[in-house]
Amino acid sequence: MRCLSCTEKYDVAGTCKECYEELNETEEELKSEIDDLRAKVAFLRFWSPLDHHYPGRPIVPGFTDVALVASSDEPSAGPAVPVPAHKALLVSRSPVFRAMLENEMEESRTGTIKIGDVSYDALRAFVNYLYTAEACLDEQLACDLLVLAEKYQVKHLKTYCEKFLVSKLNWDSSIMSYAFAHQHNAKLMLDSALSLITDNMDKLTTKAEYVDLVEKDPRLVVEIYEAYLSKQVNTAAHKDSSPGL
Incomplete structure (x- = not known):
């Protein structure tokens, strides 16, 4: 058998004794460092x-x-x-x-x-x-705090x-999230929402939120369609370049 860590041969499957002891020492050192960092954070934390x-x-x-x-x-x-x-x-x-x-x-x-x-x-x-x-x-508090943070x-x-907010995103809320992210310069949220929108254009263009966006901020709708068309072109180009097609 070979040790899973050092790949040297030895009799029992798994990790050899030397590597096992070394891993334990490393784990203990990491735990100690984490405890030290927690203590420093607790010491430096402002009393609220x-x-x-x-x-x-x-x-x-x-x-x-x-x-x-x-x-x-x-x-x-x-x-x-x-x-x-x-x-x-x-x-x-x-x-x-x-x-x-x-x-x-x-x-x-x-x-x-x-x-x-x-x-x-x-x-x-x-x-x-x-x-x-x-x-x-x-979700509401996260939106409120993001506005204050900006x-x-x-x-x-x-x-x-x-x-x-990105962790809570879904296609159903993607249009409102995109508009909110655009208003508050939240790029990570903006990109994530736009990706969901362009993946679900057929469903989203019939929603009331989309109709409202067309009326209130058509500039954003243009950006959405530009991203959608770009994705379509890239997908088609990738298919054309795939072997066997």
């Missing part, structure tokens, strides 16, 4: 003022020096609940927040940053992600949301 917030209890500021508010133009919306944060954290996470808070802008003077067209829950999840790099996503140039969060 939202960590101990529960429904029905007030948020404890915890030396925070700025508040983010989900503002609304609706007078019936009621008073907005502020989301506390630390200026140093916002500045380190977002160049947009840095520009706001390092210059003599209203947000720097008042200590309040108003953010429109966002729900309190989405804003709270956004701020919490800036501290923890964690979010419990569903607006405030938080690239890590945008990529995180985009990958989640």
